[in-house]
Amino acid sequence: MDTYPRYPDLCGWNALLPPRPATAPLQGTEQASVVIVGAGYTGLAAARRWAQLRPDDQVMVLDAATVGEGSPGRNSGFMLEIALADDADAQAVARMNAMNALCRDTMGELAALVAEHEIPCDLAHQGTYRAAATARGLASLGAYEAFLKAAQLPYERLSAQDLAARLGTAYYQGGLYSPDCYLVQPAALIRGLAEALPPSVQLFENSPVLSLRKGAGGWSLRTPEGEVRAPTVLLANNGYAARLAGGPLGQGVGAVTPVFTFAGLTAPLTPEARGLLGSDPSWGLLPAHRLGTTLRLTADHRLLARSFYDDRLPPSPQAFQAGLQDALDRRFPALAAEGATQITQHWGGATGITYNGTTFFGGVEDGLYAAAGCNGGGVVKGSLFGRLLVDEALGSLTVDVKGLFGEPPWLPPNPFRHWGFSFLTRRWRREAGAEL
Numbered sequence: 001m002d003t004y005p006r007y008p009d010l011c012g013w014n015a016l017l018p019p020r021p022a023t024a025p026l027q028g029t030e031q032a033s034v035v036i037v038g039a040g041y042t043g044l045a046a047a048r049r050w051a052q053l054r055p056d057d058q059v060m061v062l063d064a065a066t067v068g069e070g071s072p073g074r075n076s077g078f079m080l081e082i083a084l085a086d087d088a089d090a091q092a093v094a095r096m097n098a099m100n101a102l103c104r105d106t107m108g109e110l111a112a113l114v115a116e117h118e119i120p121c122d123l124a125h126q127g128t129y130r131a132a133a134t135a136r137g138l139a140s141l142g143a144y145e146a147f148l149k150a151a152q153l154p155y156e157r158l159s160a161q162d163l164a165a166r167l168g169t170a171y172y173q174g175g176l177y178s179p180d181c182y183l184v185q186p187a188a189l190i191r192g193l194a195e196a197l198p199p200s201v202q203l204f205e206n207s208p209v210l211s212l213r214k215g216a217g218g219w220s221l222r223t224p225e226g227e228v229r230a231p232t233v234l235l236a237n238n239g240y241a242a243r244l245a246g247g248p249l250g251q252g253v254g255a256v257t258p259v260f261t262f263a264g265l266t267a268p269l270t271p272e273a274r275g276l277l278g279s280d281p282s283w284g285l286l287p288a289h290r291l292g293t294t295l296r297l298t299a300d301h302r303l304l305a306r307s308f309y310d311d312r313l314p315p316s317p318q319a320f321q322a323g324l325q326d327a328l329d330r331r332f333p334a335l336a337a338e339g340a341t342q343i344t345q346h347w348g349g350a351t352g353i354t355y356n357g358t359t360f361f362g363g364v365e366d367g368l369y370a371a372a373g374c375n376g377g378g379v380v381k382g383s384l385f386g387r388l389l390v391d392e393a394l395g396s397l398t399v400d401v402k403g404l405f406g407e408p409p410w411l412p413p414n415p416f417r418h419w420g421f422s423f424l425t426r427r428w429r430r431e432a433g434a435e436l
């Protein structure tokens, strides 16, 4: 079984950026104070925190991919400061508010890093739309609105006409606008965060960890060309953490599983095509159903669509292209008729999923810790959990992470996991209907 994702396609966001030289892969035998597996939002936040608390330690970060091209560069760029609609619970406002405050602080830290290091990633505090195309979607927005109201969070309720006027699509029956979200070019963000790592952190790209073993002198991690030993290892490799950690089947970090979702970007819209859109010059829209389609109009006037899930990475990059194109064309028929919605870049990306949407956080074995499974919202949450994981490993954690965020329940091993995933996604796709 692969211990890391191997993509058959290129990350569309990364392809828009200038080429960047990768750091050298791990070679030979090394020793470190701590090894962090994964240079995503979780791993880089952990590296920053460790370097801050233990500036004289040697911190090594190993990533299977190059920064920008791997999983953290492949997302849709929503940086949520408050609970996802699926997680929001109007009956548990005090707990949700405490979680939101942590996410908001983390977002503030990320925005400060972007400003301090002048990371050119189009970060903008634009808020987000959530829109429903079906009666079921409207009902789910109603539940989210109840949470926003109970938590006294600002939002606007929007009619179909409001959405059409702002976004240029008459596809939706209604929606909510919440200001508590930033939008970003994710590959540019993760590249900038890697550049901004403190000097005591050494990053090795193209260094997939193939095995993790405990020996007399601590942990040993093997990559294709090297080996590193360290007393402490932090697993920040999301859905692939359990493939290194082992442990009881389907429990703990084994309750996190990799799931892939797919996205595409158009070329920049011409001024004429933009004339067919609404008044907002750029925006992001999240679906009212968990299996629905995410949309963005980017700062450089491209449309993005993200949809579909699979628990195996399809061998062909073409697998979901027709479906994504159809999702975009249904929402913008006038633009489609002009040929302006043609998706020119397609990619898939891995995320770590748990059955109840919570993240695995904490110790796995002596000297081995993991934060994995941020589901669809890991840009901010991963950054939060990466920082907190270091506090946990160094014995200074003051947040009751499991009490606040919960714990993932047991997941059956394969092939039952695969059958369960296929059954549930088929059912949810039927439910989602026009939200797809």
Ligand SMILES: Cc1cc2nc3c(=O)[nH]c(=O)nc-3n(C[C@H](O)[C@H](O)[C@H](O)COP(=O)(O)OP(=O)(O)OC[C@H]3O[C@@H](n4cnc5c(N)ncnc54)[C@H](O)[C@@H]3O)c2cc1C
Residues within 6 Å of the ligand: 003, 004, 005, 037, 038, 039, 040, 041, 042, 043, 062, 063, 064, 065, 070, 071, 072, 073, 074, 075, 076, 077, 078, 079, 080, 207, 208, 209, 210, 236, 237, 238, 239, 240, 244, 260, 261, 262, 263, 306, 348, 349, 350, 351, 352, 371, 372, 373, 374, 375, 376, 377, 378, 379, 380, 381, 382
């Ligand atoms: C198409 C798509 C759209 C999404 N949209 C959003 C969004 O808009 N907002 C949001 O918040 N979230 C979104 N997500 C989810 C988000 O990308 C993740 O939750 C987030 O990236 C998690 O961060 P992470 O650092 O924990 O893990 P990841 O970003 O997955 O990073 C893990 C890193 O570990 C590396 N790795 C894995 N295995 C190994 C190994 N064995 N050895 C070495 N390195 C390894 C990987 O190469 C990767 O760089 C989306 C995901 C996808 C795929």
